[in-house]
Amino acid sequence: MTEITPEIVAEHGLTPQEYDKVLEILGRQPNLVELGIFSVMWSEHCSYKSSKRWLKTLPTEGPQVIQGPGENAGVVDLGDGLAAVFKIESHNHPSFIEPYQGAATGVGGILRDVFTMGARPVMNLNALRFGAPDHPKTRHLVSGVVAGIGGYGNCVGVPTVAGEVNFHPAYNGNILVNAMTVGLAPADRIFYAKAVGAGNPVVYVGSKTGRDGIHGATMASAEFGADSEEKRPTVQVGDPFTEKLLIEACLELMATDAIVGIQDMGAAGLTSSSFEMASKGGMGVELDLDLVPLREAGMTPYEIMLSESQERMLMVLKPGREDEARAIFEKWDLDFAVIGQLTESGRMVLRWHGETVAELPIDPLAQAAPEYDRPWDEPEPAVELDERALPAEGDPLGALERLLVSPDLASRRWIWEQYDHLVGGDTVERPGGDAGVVRVAEGPKGIAATVDCTPRYCLADPRSGGAQAVAEAWRNLNAVGALPLAITNNLNFGNPEKPKIMGQIVGCVQGMGEAAAALGTPVVSGNVSLYNETDGQAILPTPVVGGVGLVPDVALVTGIGFPGDGLEIVVIGATQGHLGRSIYLREILGREEGAAPPLDLAAERRHGDFVRGLIHGGKIAACHDVSDGGLLVALAEMALAGNRGCSLAVPAGESALAGWLFGEDQARYIVVAEAALPILEAAEMAGVPAQAVGATGGSELQLEGYGHTSLARLRSLHEGWLPGLMGGDLVGAAE
Amino acid sequence: MKSAVVVFPGTNRERDMVRALERASGRHPALVFHKDTEIPPVDLIVLPGGFAHGDYLRAGAMAARSPVMREVIARAEAGVPVLGVCNGFQVLTETGLLPGALLRNAHLRFVCRTVTLRVENPQTLFTGRFAAGETFDTPVAHMDGNYFIDDEGHRRLADNGQIAFRYVAGGAPGEANPNGALDDIAGVFNESKTVLGLMPHPEDATDPLHGGTDGRKLFDGIVEALA
Amino acid sequence: MKARVHVTLKPGVLDPQGKAIEHALDTLGFGGIEEVRQGKVIELTLAESDPQAARSKVEEMCRKLLANTVIENYAIDLEA
């Protein structure tokens, strides 16, 4: 037996204190298998030890919530007996090492989280962060990640309908790949990971187990060094075809009542799935590792327990239902094996070749999982930008053109055309709008979903940045006419052992909680990805929010495109001209500074409710929220989407021009309608600021007093940047 | 019109197709599984889109050799009309029911977007509702849609009116031909015009919510011809 | 017994993957590349130990599945 040395303990990512706890729980030294199990169960990835204390502060309840955090995915009620099941998850480190497979298996993992709960996946989203466009690795990473997301989702047949992409040098050494799935389930037939019933069979289904990604969970919990690429761990390869079969087979079995509990094998594979199921049900579990379907000869119990091979699930069945279940999985050509049973013992017992190779108490191990209250620094308040000291904007249309070709505002068409966003025949809002919308159950209802985060705001002020991410998601849902229901979140940060980073985490979570409470969108699921640092350089704080809303009637959904000529354009919400941390400031003036735009959650709610009311009342013909780049960029996007120009009267004086056109004041939407007046009146009644600013028509974007520019020119600039960047598409594997 | 839709493991656009057929014919198509060796008596057999067997090895290769395809081939040879869309088109070329082959897209990327098609031969049971040269919009969504055929085969296609649709300019920004297909070919017939394969997805352009209903003409025409 | 099947595109058939590699190598600064073609290699481990029998079996696999003879050629190598 391997001697457990301090080196081996350290290699397993356990601190000496944590190892002392292991000794205390066992009352003896663990063997290597047991140490491996402790190591993954107590990893940051599985135990949330640094973030748990703060995650507990998030609002998670509401009348619409069927299942909050703690299960594979969150569940909200859509009415009519339907439920939306959703979650977001990161695959950051693997995607940096092997972008195609890393991103693909990220999509596979989040799909499993959702169909494990009995839901058919109906939409995928993704939030991506890459390094500087001219960084030597960026093109290779963009090309691989996008192809991987498409490669997996397209094959499985789930439409990818929305997402977001940022470029910033802070992600040069740590890209972010966050994938979200929304599924649809009958509200009264949700499946949980809780295993009960001594003697009930534990069943393994899906692909065989190989030596993939052993220690993926611990890798996802450690900071990168420059040598990480050398130490390349075995990367998991995704098999979307098998996943597709697994979805069909699981849903077919779920239509019966044979399943007691079910859990996908994600990070830490068989270990965490069996542990979590038994722990939730207060049971013990006995597994015979000789029965696990293996891909390779000579695998050890350690490898079997820690393998992260993809496309596998663990289920507990009702006694006597094995044959019925086996028939379904065999029909779909998937492996099916009864590998053990539940016991009353409260212990996990693993047998192999007739011997007991591990024996661990389940509850103490789960209960004693470390939880840290890490020291954190209160972030320093950002200094307000002195806007009067900025140079006057003499060429606003020139600035608009430069913004439309800037990395964060250029068209993402090159990306989303690689995603099948139509499969299923229910896509109502394609990528390119404010939120993806998919019709459900033959209509009229639909689900809307969006992912949002503005890391530059989070860096300036974590608290307001965390809140802003929730508010932007709320806005994007309202803008298509959806009633926002709940959110999921993916907290991407640097090393939490540094008080400054921990301060960002705390601030963002607090802000997110405040906004979620104020806007009535509780957090029902989420994921945390820490240690996103390379050589001490942390990413920008990036708490991505995934929002889900209910569209009562998909026929009412408004797009962003101007649908006709001669329509009047109204801005909902007050335009104050806040330029601190704006894209304009960064791209046109080359400065990343100032405070983030102030956020008024009460106004946010009022304006959102008002706009949604207009849409449901059939009062407006198009709607777009105003976010990155401000008013003029939003208008240009609407003009391009509708292939129709507009003219805009500028009420502001010359000195405040840049702020009025490009400021990123929050809680704003642009709506267009036959006539502005009724909307202005309704807004006044509702206590919502509103301003008529122009009218649609023509083939140019006209700014009264400043000339005009043609849509054709704007389009070629806007559409050209990303294809231009990616021009030499196939970028070296090792580049 | 009675129809059957063949489902392989990995097929993922069967629901889109079923609904398009229902909209046009008012009847629910029969679903046939890849392991089935019999197909009910129908007026039309449809192979829908997806990634049958993951499209591993070559798109459509393994599906073309599955048990149900023996029956599809037999019916096709007996004159039963067969429609293959996207993956279904790939399967039909792999069986030899349609000439040519579908290679990886020239830019090596999956492509999902709206394209414009021109009807090249309106005198078939599939295209009777269209006028010669008429154009219509429909989405594509594929990785391997780059149609290839050798020179002699190409000449025969052209001479014999077997080119069904070509990509032409009109749709979304980007090139008209989304995949590098030879001679902009988007769909082809067999010699007797009873088998049609095309890469685009007319079934995803049959509902106002799809953003256009141009695809209906194809299905309505088929129903009319086969009623 | 092991068999290695090389499946390559017939001359004259467009090879998008080969083209893309050629272009990428060029972009990476590798000069003097006249042509690149990409094919597949399929390695089979067979229970059969008689070379003659193995070859004829693999031939049949190629014709029935492994190659699409409309666009591809194949070649078989056997290793003991």
Next chain:
Amino acid sequence: MKARVHVTLKPGVLDPQGKAIEHALDTLGFGGIEEVRQGKVIELTLAESDPQAARSKVEEMCRKLLANTVIENYAIDLEA
């Protein structure tokens, strides 16, 4: 000078394609197949005529582009 590069998945890395081919051959009634792995073969025609120089150039191409060394191995054959 021609170079032939074989790119194969490292042992232990899941090969969904190989697995599927194995399954399909089985369904077609080919018995006695123990394993199938699928790889790529890339054929390069180079202006370079010195074998040594050609090999080292192709080596570099493999590392930089042709193989994904995280999951793949490569082997180079030169033909005059």
